[in-house]
Amino acid sequence: MKKLLFLVLAACMIGGCSGTKAEKNDQGADTVKGAISGEAVDGGSKPVAGGVSGKGPVETDSENGKDAGPGETVQKDSESGSKPYLDTTKLQNTYGFADNTGRYILSYDNTENADLNKAIGKNGQVLSVKFVKKQAQGSQDNGRQTANNFHNVPGLLFEVEGGNAQPNETYYLASGEAFNVESLLKVKEVNAEGADDALKRNIEEAKSQKIEKIWKIADIEPEQAVYLVRFQKQGRQVTASLVLVQGDRIAAKDFTADYDPISTWRVDDGGEILPEMFSFLFAASSREGTVLAVAWSGAEGENDNIYKQQGTELVDLNLSSGRYMVP
Numbered sequence: 034m035k036k037l038l039f040l041v042l043a044a045c046m047i048g049g050c051s052g053t054k055a056e057k058n059d060q061g062a063d064t065v066k067g068a069i070s071g072e073a074v075d076g077g078s079k080p081v082a083g084g085v086s087g088k089g090p091v092e093t094d095s096e097n098g099k100d101a102g103p104g105e106t107v108q109k110d111s112e113s114g115s116k117p118y119l120d121t122t123k124l125q126n127t128y129g130f131a132d133n134t135g136r137y138i139l140s141y142d143n144t145e146n147a148d149l150n151k152a153i154g155k156n157g158q159v160l161s162v163k164f165v166k167k168q169a170q171g172s173q174d175n176g177r178q179t180a181n182n183f184h185n186v187p188g189l190l191f192e193v194e195g196g197n198a199q200p201n202e203t204y205y206l207a208s209g210e211a212f213n214v215e216s217l218l219k220v221k222e223v224n225a226e227g228a229d230d231a232l233k234r235n236i237e238e239a240k241s242q243k244i245e246k247i248w249k250i251a252d253i254e255p256e257q258a259v260y261l262v263r264f265q266k267q268g269r270q271v272t273a274s275l276v277l278v279q280g281d282r283i284a285a286k287d288f289t290a291d292y293d294p295i296s297t298w299r300v301d302d303g304g305e306i307l308p309e310m311f312s313f314l315f316a317a318s319s320r321e322g323t324v325l326a327v328a329w330s331g332a333e334g335e336n337d338n339i340y341k342q343q344g345t346e347l348v349d350l351n352l353s354s355g356r357y358m359v360p
Contacts, residue, residue, distance in 0.1 A: 117215035119317040119324055121341055121350055127206040128337055128354040132183040135197035138162060140206050141178050141188040142354050149191065151212055152204040153326075156220040157315040160198060162191040162206070178334075178356040203328055203337060203356065205314050218316040218323070219254040224308045228260060236262060236276060239283055239345065248308040253316045256280070257323060261308050266292055273298065273306045277323060277342060284322065286340050286347035299331035334358035 127149060129140040138152050138160075147164040154160065171185030178186055180201035191206065198204060228247050237244055242264040251259040260276045262285075272289040290297050294304045314326035314337065322342025329336045337354045340347040 117213050117318065119213055119216040119319045120211070121319055121324060121339075123211040124207070124339065124350065124352055125211075126352050126354060129188070129191070129204045129206050130178055130183075130356060131180065131193075131198035131200055131202055131204065133180040133200050135200050136193055137165070137183070138191045138193060138198055138204050138206065139168065139183060139186055139188045140191065141186050141356075143189055143206070144187065145189075147189055149189075149206045149208055151207050151209050151214065152191070152193070152198065153207065153212070153214075153217070153315045154199060154202055154204045156222065156313055157217045157317075158199075159214050159217070160196055160204070161194045163194055165190040165192050177358055179358050203314065203335060203354075205326055205337075205339075216317040216319070218257075218318060220313050220316050221252045222312060223249055223252060225249045231281075232260075232278065235281060236260075236274075236283060236285075240264065240272075240274065240285065240287075242267070242272060250308045250311055251313055251316075253323070257316075259313075259325070261306065261311060263306055271297065275311075275325075275327065275340070275347060277325070277347060279323075282345075284342045284345050284347050286349070299329070299333075299336075301332035332359070 125143070125146065127140055127143045127146060129138040129143075129152065131138050140146075140149070144167065147167075149164070150162060152160040152162045166189075168184075168186070168188055168190045170187040173182075174185035174187075175182050226246070226248050228249065233244055233247065236247075244262055245265045246263045248261045249258055250261050253259065256279065258278045260278060262274045262276055264272045264274070269291050270289055271292045272287055274285045274287045277284045288298055288306075292304060296302055297304045298306055299310075310330050312328045312330070314328060315324075316326075317324045319341060324339065324341050325347065326337070326339045329338070335356045335358060337356075339350045339352040341350055342348075
């Protein structure tokens with residue numbers, strides 16, 4: 034009897050040990066499968082994508098502000114995690130200007146795209162707008178894109194919601210899906226003549242020209258600035274440049290023209306280019322670099338262009354408009 038009891042106890046002990054080992058092997062396999070598939074194991078929390086960043090499995094698409102879908106790659110800043118960017122391939126020629134009340138904005142170059150719900154104005158002011166109607170040309174139209182002629186200019190009419198536009202100011206209109214407003218950078222316009230010697234040498238070496246005049250015209254956060262530079266004449270030609278400065282790096286947009294004491298760069302500019310001629314609709318971050326929407330006023334009106342930083346250049350994106358505003 035004692036011998037039989039001993040054999041039974043020994044069998045139980047052996048079975049218990051092998052059962053425990055099998056359980057551990059199964060749990061190990063489940064843990065590996067869960068880590069690959071992202072499934073929770075034994076009721077535990079789901080593995081977190083993103084490693085040490087602590088971000089969850091759903092990231093924000095840095096280009097357009099949407100949640101990243103299957104197979105989409107999320108661009109991330111190595112220090113600060115996800116970073117919002119402006120996708121310049123989605124931008125269109127959709128400029129507008131406000132009426133005298135600031136309640137309405139007319140998209141005058143654009144007569145088809147009514148799917149716009151944002152208006153970005155001077156130094157990055159963002160307004161929500163809604164489409165009202167397509168406005169026909171009025172019988173009293175004098176050809177000016179100004180607030181005083183607002184109701185005669187053909188285009189698409191938008192109403193400002195929850196605020197007011199600045200009367201007669203230019204706005205860039207966009208869809209919130211196409212224009213990531215989180216990519217906008219703070220702009221502070223300034224008018225300060227001169228620059229330190231190191232910056233001037235850097236610009237002169239990069240452009241192989243001597244500076245005649247230089248002004249800082251804007252500070253852009255973080256730690257960027259825009260300068261207007263006029264170089265010395267070379268024969269009949271004279272060049273002026275908008276220069277984006279980031280530490281010791283520069284990117285420039287050059288405007289070269291034949292010097293004329295009456296009209297050099299713009300009609301009736303008196304052969305001068307001055308900082309008060311320039312303002313900014315917005316500055317934004319893109320994957321390639323900073324994007325600048327620049328308004329250049331002259332005697333007959335305003336020219337609007339969008340430039341994108343690419344290496345040492347500010348490249349024109351050919352998204353431009355002109356407002357004829359002469360009285």
